[in-house]
Amino acid sequence: MSDGAADIRALASQLLDGTISVQGAAELSAAIERDPEAARELARLAMLHDALDRQYLDVAAGRAHARRWAVMHALRRVSAVAAAVAVATLAIWASVRSVPSADASDVLARIVATARGGDRTYVLRVDSAAKPAGKRRDEALPSFDPRARDGRRRQAPIDGAVLTVRDPNRYVLVRTDDRGRQVVSGCDGATAWIVPADGPVRVSGDTRRFSGALPGSQHDLPFINPHESLPDLAASYSVVIHPAEPAAGQPWPRISATRRADAKGGPRTVEIEYDPESGMIRTMRLGQLPQARGGPRAVTFELVDTFAVADGHFSHRAHHDDGRAVLEE
Amino acid sequence: MDPRAADAVALWTAAQPAVSAFVHALVGDRDLRDEVLQDTVARVLESCGSYDRSRPFLPWALTLARRAAYDARRRRMRFPAPLTEAAQDRLAAAIAEVEPSERVAADHLDACLAGLDGRQRKMCELRYRAGLKPARIAELMGLNSNTVSKSLQRIREALRECIERRIRAAAAGGGT
Numbered sequence: 001m002s003d004g005a006a007d008i009r010a011l012a013s014q015l016l017d018g019t020i021s022v023q024g025a026a027e028l029s030a031a032i033e034r035d036p037e038a039a040r041e042l043a044r045l046a047m048l049h050d051a052l053d054r055q056y057l058d059v060a061a062g063r064a065h066a067r068r069w070a071v072m073h074a075l076r077r078v079s080a081v082a083a084a085v086a087v088a089t090l091a092i093w094a095s096v097r098s099v100p101s102a103d104a105s106d107v108l109a110r111i112v113a114t115a116r117g118g119d120r121t122y123v124l125r126v127d128s129a130a131k132p133a134g135k136r137r138d139e140a141l142p143s144f145d146p147r148a149r150d151g152r153r154r155q156a157p158i159d160g161a162v163l164t165v166r167d168p169n170r171y172v173l174v175r176t177d178d179r180g181r182q183v184v185s186g187c188d189g190a191t192a193w194i195v196p197a198d199g200p201v202r203v204s205g206d207t208r209r210f211s212g213a214l215p216g217s218q219h220d221l222p223f224i225n226p227h228e229s230l231p232d233l234a235a236s237y238s239v240v241i242h243p244a245e246p247a248a249g250q251p252w253p254r255i256s257a258t259r260r261a262d263a264k265g266g267p268r269t270v271e272i273e274y275d276p277e278s279g280m281i282r283t284m285r286l287g288q289l290p291q292a293r294g295g296p297r298a299v300t301f302e303l304v305d306t307f308a309v310a311d312g313h314f315s316h317r318a319h320h321d322d323g324r325a326v327l328e329e
Numbered sequence: 330m331d332p333r334a335a336d337a338v339a340l341w342t343a344a345q346p347a348v349s350a351f352v353h354a355l356v357g358d359r360d361l362r363d364e365v366l367q368d369t370v371a372r373v374l375e376s377c378g379s380y381d382r383s384r385p386f387l388p389w390a391l392t393l394a395r396r397a398a399y400d401a402r403r404r405r406m407r408f409p410a411p412l413t414e415a416a417q418d419r420l421a422a423a424i425a426e427v428e429p430s431e432r433v434a435a436d437h438l439d440a441c442l443a444g445l446d447g448r449q450r451k452m453c454e455l456r457y458r459a460g461l462k463p464a465r466i467a468e469l470m471g472l473n474s475n476t477v478s479k480s481l482q483r484i485r486e487a488l489r490e491c492i493e494r495r496i497r498a499a500a501a502g503g504g505t
Contacts, residue, residue, distance in 0.1 A: 013482035017456075017463055018357045020411060029416035039416075039423035046350035046424070047431040048485055048492075051438050053359065054346070056457035277465065308411060 004031070005041070012042040016049045022119070022308045108234050108255070119166045119308050120280070126159035127285070127298035158213055158296065169207055170314040173214060184319040185210045193316035200325035201316055209329065233270060236263035244276075252282050267298075337377035340386040341370055346435070347387055347428040348394045354420060355398045355410055359460055368397040387428060391421045434492045441491035449484050456481060 011028040014020035020028070031038040161175040172186035181197035192209040195201050204210065233239055237257035244253045252273040259268050268288030274281050284301040312318045316326070348369060353362045372393045380389055395417060402410060412420065445453065448470075455466045463481060467474040 009486065010479075010482060013485065014478065015354060015357060015411060017478060017481060019463055019478060020357075025411040026413075029411075029413040032416040032419045033413065036419065036423065039419040040427055042354065042420060043350070043423035043427045044431060044489065045485060046354045046420075047347060047427065048434070048438075048489060050346055050350035050353060051431075051435045052453065052457045052485075052488075053349075053353075055438055055442070056454070277468075 005038075008038045008041055009045070012045045015042070016046060020308065022311050025308060026310065108239065119164060120303060121162060121164045121309075122284075122301040122303055124158050124161045124163060125300045125302060126157070126296045127287070127300060158299065161213075163214070163301065164309055164313065166309075166314065171211075171214075172314055172319075175213065184316075185213060186314055186316065186319075187211070188314040188316075191316075195316055195319045195324075200327045201320055202327050202329055203316060204329040206329075233257045236260060236266065237270065252276075337373055337380065341373050341390065344387045344390050344428075345370075347424050347431070348390050351391055351421060351424045352394050352398055355395065355412065355417065356402065357411060361401060361405070365394065365398045365401045368401065369394040372397060385425065387425045388421065391424060395421065430496075433496060437492045437495040438488070440495065441488050444491060445484065445487070449480070449487075452477065452480055452484060 008028065008031050011020060011024050011031075014024055015028060028038075028042070032042060157178070158173075158175060161173055163171060163173050165171045169187055170189045172184065175183045175185075177183055177197055179197070183195070183197055185192075185194040187193070187207050187210075190207065191203050191205060192207050192211065193201060193203040194210040202210070233255070237259050239255060239257045242250075242254040242256060244251055253276055255270075255272040255274065257270040257272075259266060267286040269286075271283075271285040271287070272281055273283045280303065281301075282303050285298065286300075287298045289297055289299065310318075345366070349362065349366055352365045352369070353359070356362050356365060369390065373390060376393065380386070398410070410417070442450070442453070451470070452466060455461045455469060456463075461469070463477040464474045466472075467477045470477070472480075
């Protein structure tokens with residue numbers, strides 16, 4: 001293997017541990033492509049990793065045991081006094097059904113502080129219970145698009161859309177129109193773009209351009225990066241934190257926020273389920289979204305993946321043929 | 330059972346560790362890897378009639394696994410894979426190349442694991458039995474996440490060196 005062998009080993013190790021960055025994955029791919037020994041190194045490491053997995057996972061019960069052991073291990077780490085305090089705190093926490101708003105900002109700050117960066121992919125679901133009877137609002141001609149009012153363009157629905165986000169200000173939203181064709185919009189951090197089902201690709205230096213399809217964005221809500229919006233919740237919403245209740249089918253702690261009477265714009269309610277260990281938002285439901293400018297009444301963002309995507313994924317070029325016309329606005 | 334299917338099952342059993350290692354490198358997640366492996370074995374059984382027995386089984390199975398991984402990523406809307414297509418080609422070839430020697434290496438893993446110190450064994454338990462990621466292991470062990478990542482890398486390197494030492498010793502007829 002050529003020079004940088006130690007780097008390749010480190011990157012290969014990160015790949016198998018699921019901690020490799022997009023840049024690291026690109027470097028590892030390039031090394032494997034140009035150097036067969038680098039490919040063999042990853043192959044050997046992957047096989048060792050797999051052998052270790054099998055060695056430790058003879059039976060499924062083993063994993064459950066080890067998880068319990070991990071918890072016990074964590075408890076053993078604290079001193080007897082600290083453990084007593086921890087148990088007392090847990091008992092108090094368990095006895096309280098919810099945490100009032102006064103403490104909620106601390107919880108939100110903690111989530112933001114522990115939130116991991118990296119790429120996150122969400123599926124957007126329009127809440128069927130919130131859809132008005134008859135014509136579906138998310139499928140209706142959105143009133144904020146004047147071409148739609150004229151009946152010349154029907155916006156692709158966001159129900160079932162896939163949203164991939166990366167800090168700062170990078171996202172890709174993939175929707176499918178009523179003829180089954182993909183409409184992709186996004187921003188690479190500097191340029192916003194949309195690849196419609198047909199016609200030219202449009203790009204703009206205004207990074208907010210083409211984000212109208214994203215629920216919340218037309219109401220000046222920065223939901224492209226949900227974690228960034230959390231501090232705003234405490235400012236404009238009455239927030240209550242509910243602990244996880246696995247027995248009741250609620251495996252994650254939940255933030256329930258209701259917009260204050262004096263706050264303007266945004267959804268009336270926001271509900272967030274989050275992983276207390278990683279700070280990762282698992283689901284986010286925006287309820288009673290303002291309807292003056294169209295769009296759905298309620299939308300849920302459901303986390304489906306935290307795997308890193310390639311840097312190029314946030315460029316419009318990754319989503320259309322090279323020969324497609326591109327119009328700059 | 331159809332003799333061809335029975336034959337395919339036997340070949341799959343031998344190839345499965347290498348295919349599993351390949352899939353893990355493609356999807357980077359244990360649960361998704363297992364899902365892809367299930368799909369792959371189904372594809373192997375469905376396609377065993379078209380398998381050309383004059384050619385090696387493992388590259389054929391790796392091709393099916395790669396398609397299964399691709400489909401799984403699409404189903405779960407995970408795109409694109411961390412490795413480029415060309416890198417996946419190279420990795421598949423490398424897996425097929427090193428598989429025979431790595432099969433032997435697995436025989437020495439037990440003995441080499443016994444040589445790890447307490448902290449290293451604990452880290453392996455948390456990583457491989459509990460399936461925890463380095464960040465979580467770091468929290469449990471009161472360490473920095475980067476330290477855990479590097480320690481895991483060093484542990485695997487130490488195991489590799491131990492295994493190679495034992496293979497060399499066995500080849501020399503000295504045992505270990």
